[in-house]
Amino acid sequence: MTNQDIRKILVEELHRIAPDIVLDEIDPDGDLHDEFEIDSMDFLTLVTALAKRFALEMPEADYPKMQSFNALADYLQDRKT
Amino acid sequence: MSLFLMPSLGADMTAGTLVEQLVPPGGTVKHGDIVAAVETQKGVIEIEAFQDGILDSWLVELGAKVPVGTPLARITTAQDASASDASAQPAPDKPEVPKPAVHAPKPERREKPIPQEPEIAGPKDGQKTPAMRAEPRQRITPAARRLAAQAGIDPSTLSPEGTSPTISRADIAALVTTPLATPVSDMRSAIAAAMSRSKREIPHYYLSHQADLTNAEAFVTETNAQRPPDKRILLGALFLKAMTLAVRTVPEMNGHFENGSFAPSKTINAGLAINLRGGGLVAPAILQTDALNLDDLMVAMRDLVTRVRAGRFRSRELSDATITLTSLGDRGVNQLFGVIYPPQVAIVGIGTPVLRPWVHDGKVAPRLIADITLAADHRVSDGRRGAMFLRTIAENLHKPEAL
Numbered sequence: 001m002t003n004q005d006i007r008k009i010l011v012e013e014l015h016r017i018a019p020d021i022v023l024d025e026i027d028p029d030g031d032l033h034d035e036f037e038i039d040s041m042d043f044l045t046l047v048t049a050l051a052k053r054f055a056l057e058m059p060e061a062d063y064p065k066m067q068s069f070n071a072l073a074d075y076l077q078d079r080k081t
Numbered sequence: 082m083s084l085f086l087m088p089s090l091g092a093d094m095t096a097g098t099l100v101e102q103l104v105p106p107g108g109t110v111k112h113g114d115i116v117a118a119v120e121t122q123k124g125v126i127e128i129e130a131f132q133d134g135i136l137d138s139w140l141v142e143l144g145a146k147v148p149v150g151t152p153l154a155r156i157t158t159a160q161d162a163s164a165s166d167a168s169a170q171p172a173p174d175k176p177e178v179p180k181p182a183v184h185a186p187k188p189e190r191r192e193k194p195i196p197q198e199p200e201i202a203g204p205k206d207g208q209k210t211p212a213m214r215a216e217p218r219q220r221i222t223p224a225a226r227r228l229a230a231q232a233g234i235d236p237s238t239l240s241p242e243g244t245s246p247t248i249s250r251a252d253i254a255a256l257v258t259t260p261l262a263t264p265v266s267d268m269r270s271a272i273a274a275a276m277s278r279s280k281r282e283i284p285h286y287y288l289s290h291q292a293d294l295t296n297a298e299a300f301v302t303e304t305n306a307q308r309p310p311d312k313r314i315l316l317g318a319l320f321l322k323a324m325t326l327a328v329r330t331v332p333e334m335n336g337h338f339e340n341g342s343f344a345p346s347k348t349i350n351a352g353l354a355i356n357l358r359g360g361g362l363v364a365p366a367i368l369q370t371d372a373l374n375l376d377d378l379m380v381a382m383r384d385l386v387t388r389v390r391a392g393r394f395r396s397r398e399l400s401d402a403t404i405t406l407t408s409l410g411d412r413g414v415n416q417l418f419g420v421i422y423p424p425q426v427a428i429v430g431i432g433t434p435v436l437r438p439w440v441h442d443g444k445v446a447p448r449l450i451a452d453i454t455l456a457a458d459h460r461v462s463d464g465r466r467g468a469m470f471l472r473t474i475a476e477n478l479h480k481p482e483a484l
């Protein structure tokens with residue numbers, strides 16, 4: 001799976017939770033919670049959806065590696081290529 | 082003869098705007114009849130007559146903002162009528178039918194008002210005497226008025242379309258060229274109405290306590306370590322469970338205060354304050370919270386939050402909450418002072434948990450601490466019981482394995 005594919009899916013799932021966010025306007029290295037205005041419930045929903053789509057466990061212990069858009073994309077990339 | 086005054090609808094109210102004259106000049110009024118509607122910062126409030134009589138004339142124009150105590154209308158009471166028939170207007174059979182234009186004499190200033198308010202501020206000298214409205218009184222639905230206010234349209238400049246004597250929301254909407262009536266502003270109106278009622282009717286008292294959440298967080302981490310994402314729990318579920326269990330100890334936090342008395346609820350339907358994207362807040366209930374274990378509670382919470390954020394919830398979830406929990410989450414501040422959602426009698430607030438120096442087992446150590454607060458209804462409980470309630474919640478959170 002290419003980096004682009006992964007990002008496309010990530011954007012899809014983020015938009016499901018935060019449909020009002022324009023991706024060009026966010027800082028991809030900024031804190032995901034702040035940039036997308038999501039709370040812990042939203043984040044759990046996102047992780048649940050991504051874990052299903054990528055067939056990953058995405059354990060809670062890895063949450064610190066998923067704290068920005070880019071970090072999350074890299075995290076998925078590292079495990080799916 | 083008596084004067085119908087702009088009432089004070091709260092200590093903070095200094096003035097109000099007359100937005101509806103519901104009785105035409107010459108119309109009969111009975112004690113308790115709605116005579117006028119007044120727009121205040123709290124919203125539109127209907128004002129009742131406090132005696133029987135005939136509304137002689139309106140002294141304030143529609144749309145005029147006047148200080149509390151200003152005479153709004155002159156009412157000839159039954160006593161006046163028997164004393165002097167000549168001055169009384171004959172009562173129409175149907176007060177609903179607007180009378181033809183009646184040009185009453187200029188109202189005299191400061192006509193011996195019945196002292197309903199300590200401060201009577203009459204129209205200022207030099208100010209033009211309010212003219213009587215010559216046209217039939219205008220009727221406008223509350224929804225139409227709200228929309229007009231949002232769109233910046235003065236409803237008093239409008240006349241109803243078609244044959245209906247009432248200006249409807251559709252009439253206003255037809256005049257609005259830009260989409261101004263967003264759901265957010267409707268939601269803001271709803272929040273304003275509920276919170277205004279709360280602050281008007283409920284004598285709140287407030288308590289705060291610090292809860293050590295170190296164990297609770299460790300419990301969540303440990304629980305989630307072996308679980309796939311869809312089975313994981315959040316601290317929020319523990320807050321709900323801890324509050325629900327504490328209601329068993331202090332049941333007077335759970336129920337509705339209506340018609341002058343408190344009806345405790347046997348079941349616990351914990352309302353959960355949920356922020357909506359783009360602004361606004363709703364607090365629907367997880368029904369029968371007390372029947373759910375921690376995992377089921379988490380499932381119910383996820384389901385509720387997902388549905389609410391998608392704009393779908395059931396009316397029972399909105400009407401049947403018996404107590405509310407509001408949590409600031411990870412990115413909030415230390416403390417919140419809740420406003421009780423009527424007719425409920427208590428709201429628990431959870432501040433953002435932070436690591437703080439804390440004396441634990443005789444030593445200062447960093448512990449995860451959250452300020453938890455209670456706003457409760459003094460008509461139902463007092464601070465001693467409220468304190469027991471908050472302390473019980475904190476103790477429950479300190480022993481998460483028992484939740």
